Amino acid sequence: MIIGKNLSYSYSQTQMLQFPNLKVDAGQTLLISGDSGCGKTTLLHLLAGLRTPYKGEVLIDNEQLSEMSSAKLDQFRGEQIGVIFQQSFFIPSINVFDNLNLSPFGKKNRKIDEVTEKLGISELLNYYPNQLSQGQQQRCSIARALINNPKVVLADEPTSALDDKNCSMVAELLINAAKNQNAALIIVSHDYRLKKKIDQKIILKPIDTI
Amino acid sequence: MWLKIAWKNIIHKPLNSILCSSLVLFGVSIISLLILLQRQLEHKFEQNLNEIDIVIGAKGSPLQLVLSAIYHVDAPTGNIPINEVEQLLKDPMIEEAIPLAYGDTYKGYRVLGTDLSYLEHYDGELENGKLFNKPMEAIIGFEIAQKTGLNVGDTFVGTHGDVEQGHVHDEHPYTVCGVLKPNNSVLDYIILTNIQSVWNVHQGHHHAQQEITAVLLKCKSKIAVLSLPRMINRTTTMQAVIPGLEINRLLNMIGIGTTTLKLIALGIILMAALSVFFVMLGRLNERQHELALMRVVGFRPIQLFGLLLVEGILLVVIGFVAGIGLSRIGVYILNNSSASDFHLYLTYQLAGEELILFGITMVVGIVAAFIPAVKVMRMNVSRILMEK
Known part of the structure; x- marks a missing residue:
């Protein structure tokens, strides 16, 4: 379960983003949408502990991110939060298997075979990232986010670069995989194609300026 | 990872x-x-210097004298008369004197006329054969035996001077009487014979009789090492050089x-x-x-x-x-x-x-x-x- 309570973020002294409270239980999904520039990605980064909120708190299974040391937060993110980006980022010099296995914590609880089989990418493990199509890359990104069996999966515009066919397939894979693993899934997107598949929805307002 | x-x-x-x-x-x-x-x-x-205190030879470049007499890598500065050397060797400050007489080479390796003290000075040991005890017998270094295939009982003739195209002394063949063990010093690439052999081979040459090329000296004291060269250089036609100084300079x-x-x-x-x-x-x-x-x-x-x-x-x-x-x-x-x-x-x-x-x-x-x-x-x- 992930909770975002009274979250706000300040880019500068004149710009303050204030976000609605949110709560996603294990196995549930939330879609955050809104116009470009309204702070969707910033909210996602706050939830992932990649940015520090101006005010408010993020709790994952009752553990507050802001109370963690920098080292503990890095470890917590690596083990308990899976993140998927709009662009599929990979280390180009290593193959898909090594990219999925990328972790400073060894191979504890990692389910590469199971996850890659479910996502239909078992045969791609020896390929290098530049040998994959966009759809394949995005499926590999999903696999990387799920391989640790995380409590929370955060996805930033995971389908915006995909055509309708790939969008539907990737969204379904992501949602089903997260549900199967009993992970809370938050998707940030303005992609209308996702709306029907998600449990909760939040629409962010434009930036509040002070 | x-x-x-x-x-x-x-x-x-x-x-x-x-x-x-x-x-x-x-x-x-x-x-x-x-x-x-x-x-x-x-x-x-350092290894080949082996506690030689002074080198005596003909006047010329001191470094050339050291390189030729100790390391055998340069042409000698000339010859010196044996009687003048004998006179000098009576000096009580001298502990040991090793005479050297150059003349010939064989396939680029120098034939050195000397006595057995040269061999003792470098701790040379025979691998097979015996030491020379009469003219025209020669002991060859380990490397020479390896490279030329010469062995005990074989004969060879020297070429005059240190150039391979020089006059070949067909009429004066040397007989290999011994082969040295590897010594990791100049002994490995030198042919040793007695001084009389060198004189025999060069009987007809203008510079042959009763001359040698250099003498390696060990002195009894440090004071002798410093004073002898000064005396020799001032009072004789020869030059004396402290090899350690020349090598340091080089x-x-x-x-x-x-x-x-x-x-x-x-x-x-x-x-x-x-x-x-x-x-x-x-x-x-x-x-x-x-x-x-x-x-x-x-x-x-x-x-x-x-x-x-x-x-x-x-x-x-x-x-x-x-x-x-x-x-x-x-x-x-x-x-x-x-x-x-x-x-x-x-x-x-x-x-x-x-x-x-x-x-x-x-x-x-x-x-x-x-x-x-x-x-x-x-x-x-x-x-x-x-x-x-």
């Missing part, structure tokens, strides 16, 4: 990596070769040259450091997303800092190892080309100074990668991930 990623990153951009490593390679190979050459030169000079001259070359090579290694720095800094921009991704999956900033340092160190270590390899190829080539001229055999073993060079190379790699590594440690992961 770290090492694997660092290594894969290096081979992923081979041209950049080859540029960085090859500069280290050239610098290291030059310095390594110079270290081996200088060490071997000093070792050889090594100093060589030292200036090798130091200059080492500085140039160090400059190349510093250029390598700059190239590692610029290549890594340039690649940071294109790698920032993958590095940000590593942060997202749990890598700590200090771990990314370490990754960049490891990459920098790997680049220079590859260059170092290849440089040491190249210097050994250089050693092989030098050993095969200089052996017959200077009898210098460089070793393939790692020298202590090369370990210091390894340390310097490591520091160069760390310093070059340090600033890019610090930049990675301080990067704003969220901002980078938000960039399209």
Whole structure:
């Protein structure tokens, strides 16, 4: 379960983003949408502990991110939060298997075979990232986010670069995989194609300026 | 995992990596070769000097006299009359005197007329055969036996002077009476006979009778080492030289040259450091997303800092190892080309100074990668991930 309570973020002294409270239980999904520039990605980064909120708190299974040391937060993110980006980022010099296995914590609880089989990418493990199509890359990104069996999966515009066919397939894979693993899934997107598949929805307002 | 990623990153951009490593390679190979050459030169000079205090010979270049009489690598300065030498050797300050008479060579190896004290001085031992005890018997060094195939009982004729195209003394063949064990000194590449043999061979020549080329002296005291040469140079037609001083002077001259070359090579290694720095800094921009991704999956900033340092160190270590390899190829080539001229055999073993060079190379790699590594440690992961 992930909770975002009274979250706000300040880019500068004149710009303050204030976000609605949110709560996603294990196995549930939330879609955050809104116009470009309204702070969707910033909210996602706050939830992932990649940015520090101006005010408010993020709790994952009752553990507050802001109370963690920098080292503990890095470890917590690596083990308990899976993140998927709009662009599929990979280390180009290593193959898909090594990219999925990328972790400073060894191979504890990692389910590469199971996850890659479910996502239909078992045969791609020896390929290098530049040998994959966009759809394949995005499926590999999903696999990387799920391989640790995380409590929370955060996805930033995971389908915006995909055509309708790939969008539907990737969204379904992501949602089903997260549900199967009993992970809370938050998707940030303005992609209308996702709306029907998600449990909760939040629409962010434009930036509040002070 | 770290090492694997660092290594894969290096081979992923081979041209950049080859540029960085090859500069280290050239610098290291030059310095390594110079270290081996200088060490071997000093070792050889010291070993063959073997407590000889003074060299007496004909007037001329003191260094030439030392190089010809002790190391057998230069032409002698001339001959000296035996009666004048005999007069001198009565001096009570002299502990031991070894006469030397040059005349001929055989296949580039010098035939040296002397007595058995020369052999004793260098602790020479027979591998087979016996010592010479009459004219025209010769003992050959181990290397000569290996290279020419001569053995006990074989005969050979010398060529006049130290040029292979000189007059061949067909009428005066030498008989090999003994072969020496390997000695790792001048004995390995010299043919020893008694002085009478040299005189017999050169009976018809204008300079032959009752002359020798040089005398190697050991003195009874340090005072004698200093006073005898002064006396000899002032009162006789001969010259006396303290070989230790001449060799020190020679090594100093060589030292200036090798130091200059080492500085140039160090400059190349510093250029390598700059190239590692610029290549890594340039690649940071294109790698920032993958590095940000590593942060997202749990890598700590200090771990990314370490990754960049490891990459920098790997680049220079590859260059170092290849440089040491190249210097050994250089050693092989030098050993095969200089052996017959200077009898210098460089070793393939790692020298202590090369370990210091390894340390310097490591520091160069760390310093070059340090600033890019610090930049990675301080990067704003969220901002980078938000960039399209």
